[in-house]
Amino acid sequence: MSQVKRTPLANQAAELLLNRIRAGEWPLGARIPGETTLGPQLGVGRSTVREAIRQLAGKGVLQTRQGAGVFVTALDAAEDWNTVLQRAEIAAVIEARTAIEAEAAYLAAQRRSPQALRAIRRTLADRERHRESAADYVDADMRYHRAVVEAADNPVLLELFDSFVPRLRQAMIDMLALGAGMDDDADRGAHEQLTEAIAAHDGDAARRLSRTHLDALCERIAR
Structure with missing residues (x-):
């Protein structure tokens, strides 16, 4: 032995x-x-x-x-979550993020407080002011999406979202540095529509808009 x-x-x-x-x-x-x-x-x-x-x-x-x-109580040790994310393909990480954010958008439309909605609008406006630097733009974009998840009032969803950010940040910066449509009209419109769906308490529309936006992002990264 x-x-x-x-x-x-x-x-x-x-x-x-x-x-x-x-x-x-x-x-x-x-x-x-x-x-x-x-x-x-x-x-x-x-x-x-x-x-x-x-x-x-x-x-x-x-x-x-x-x-x-x-x-x-288990037949093997679960891998550390950060290790799993670091090894995963970016497209796979975005697919998982889509599942989290689409549901969070739905819940945000149902539960958002006036303060949470103001935070979403504030981060949306802030996103428009950071178009010169890819890094600053990605950080502003992440703050917007985090505000949406936070408005869902579910700490588990928020913790999961936060765990994805480090893995996605550099990939997003690299993609935008290559000229992959930073802040184009369609992307801007998608965020504005999502914000208005949340403001209108339209959960189904918020979920659909969030999923459509992130699916398009996944396709863009996979090219």
Whole structure:
């Protein structure tokens, strides 16, 4: 049986335990052996086993149940969200963003407060003032779309949107630097129509306009 040979011991012990779970040694829902059993198997002390279990619990693979033991709750560790986004193709990220923003636009039309609508209009106007610099324009555009998501009054949607911004920002800047229609009439009109749909509490139109705009953006980036 494989044993830990190099430091950091807890990280390697966690990896060895995860490999055994992946190999099917302990199925989903199974109770894994105790620290006194795992320690000699891995060639480490109980405190190292405890830390390895803590690491895997943090990744959702194991769960400690008071008085019952440690149980398998997932058969692999989920990748860090930022890592997933960094590796994903930009088109795929925009597709996911579309799903979030289209629903957020619908909810924004239903729930927006007068203050939220003012923020949307303010960021829309600000977007018009940043046409000289691609970076400034992209940042202004992101502030507008964030204001729409914020108006939906759903903190989960807002957190998801914020997680997409770093991955998209540079790709958008690069695209605009190549002359891909920065602030053209159709793009400007799409944002104005979306704003007015939200102002009119027209959720269906807001959802449709948001999706149409982002679908066009995805096609533009894919060229």
